[in-house]
Amino acid sequence: MNFGTVAILGPGLIGGSLALALAERGLAERLMIYARSPRALDAIRTAGVDAELTGNPSEAVRDADVVVLCVPIEAMAGLVHEIRDALKPTALVTDVGSVKGSVDRDLAPLLDDRALWIGSHPMAGSEQAGFAAARADLFEGASVIITPTQHTQSEAKRRAEQFWQSIGGTVVTLTPEKHDLHVAQISHLPHLLAAALVNQAFDEARELAGGGFRDTTRVASGSPELWTEILLANSKAVALQLDRIMSNLSAVESVLKGEDKAAAKSILFEMLKRAQHSRSKMTESNPLFKKR
């Protein structure tokens, strides 16, 4: 399989890993990489990626059959304004943003009649950022959510599926709204909890924490700029999930404070048993849970 000319705009962790994966698997006839900063381009040149590098996004997309927006969410609309006149009408344009409702609302009207647009979100990443952390195997075994709407052309969906599958992803289709709710649950809420835990436990944990605390809070090392942007772009869904977990935790607190120790024992046991059971099911069904 070959996707023709592929343009990656923003070669950070995700964009960089995408470039490495496409190059390693020989999936692009030509690979174009745009980065705003000359220093980022230098890093890719030094790494010896077989791609054409440019600081001009329109030049990157001019002949592209596939364009992947890998810049921060806040920068996407501006970038699309810059490139839209240079796009081929048959080009597939997608992104890798962690929030889909707002991205789709911003970009779909800009790309309408200019190219084939569909949002994507590869569920792969790391607390590290930048091209230095990029890996050709980042998407292997990862879920990639694509978010067609009623305006999405079926060809865009088909080609996006092929694209992500070809680098090892498992494609899941959700509406942008469902995506945002689900991802608030499995990514944005855990991030907030990890950050709150680190802030609360810092003094004790610095000296005493073991491997449990280390793993539970790993994501809190992620970029504060990136995560502030994500949480705000998905604030409604995050607030909802935060509300749900707080009422569950509040019930646990009542149980812990209560007088009836036998009832507390049975309620806590049920909660922990259910969690253990669910997590073992995840380990069975999700390939990433086996990989470390």
Added chain:
Amino acid sequence: MNFGTVAILGPGLIGGSLALALAERGLAERLMIYARSPRALDAIRTAGVDAELTGNPSEAVRDADVVVLCVPIEAMAGLVHEIRDALKPTALVTDVGSVKGSVDRDLAPLLDDRALWIGSHPMAGSEQAGFAAARADLFEGASVIITPTQHTQSEAKRRAEQFWQSIGGTVVTLTPEKHDLHVAQISHLPHLLAAALVNQAFDEARELAGGGFRDTTRVASGSPELWTEILLANSKAVALQLDRIMSNLSAVESVLKGEDKAAAKSILFEMLKRAQHSRSKMTESNPLFKKR
């Protein structure tokens, strides 16, 4: 260094790792292992650990210079009742329980004048349980909290320090009460959050979760029996820390729901920046954060 005859009562993950560490480093002249179940003893025999195995706890401790209680918290007082008449008065008796206030209150009176007692808690473990998961290097780089009180003899403290250091631990001294507060913060609260997250996010996470969710919730795979016991034995401190994190999360929720997006951005950024900074300091100062 050699600790003479060492008796390990309860060769699960921690007790088993202790036995392996002592054997590997040649730290015990004789190693006695007591397990209640014949099947557990068989597993150790099969693994070829150089130790004397017995199903009789009094026999295990009769000549022991060091006795380490590695049974569940709930079983400790019963076990100490069984062994106290067989102990040498010069024996050091310690434990590995995850809660120290209640353990010390239960055991100190039983061991007074019978042996040298001090509580211990190695901050090492795994979501796995049992001798099958034991590793000789489990304590390397781990903090081990010892919890002397005003009744603790200085010799008990000195020997416990030596013992844990000799297998690679870094000893930290806290009162049982401080221990329980700190550990509620860095271990018991994270466990509850992980379990609540898994229960809430199971349907979405099963298909979609990436490495972040996997690591954030790893501890939720821990034994529900063990953790129910721990949370109940430390319920007061856990409720306190739960209360603190809920008021912090509630503040975040208000920010997410508020109208003032600029204020929200700055508050979230400060929270995430502080967490990222704190976590990088932990990675610098805590050897376990470098080890995976």
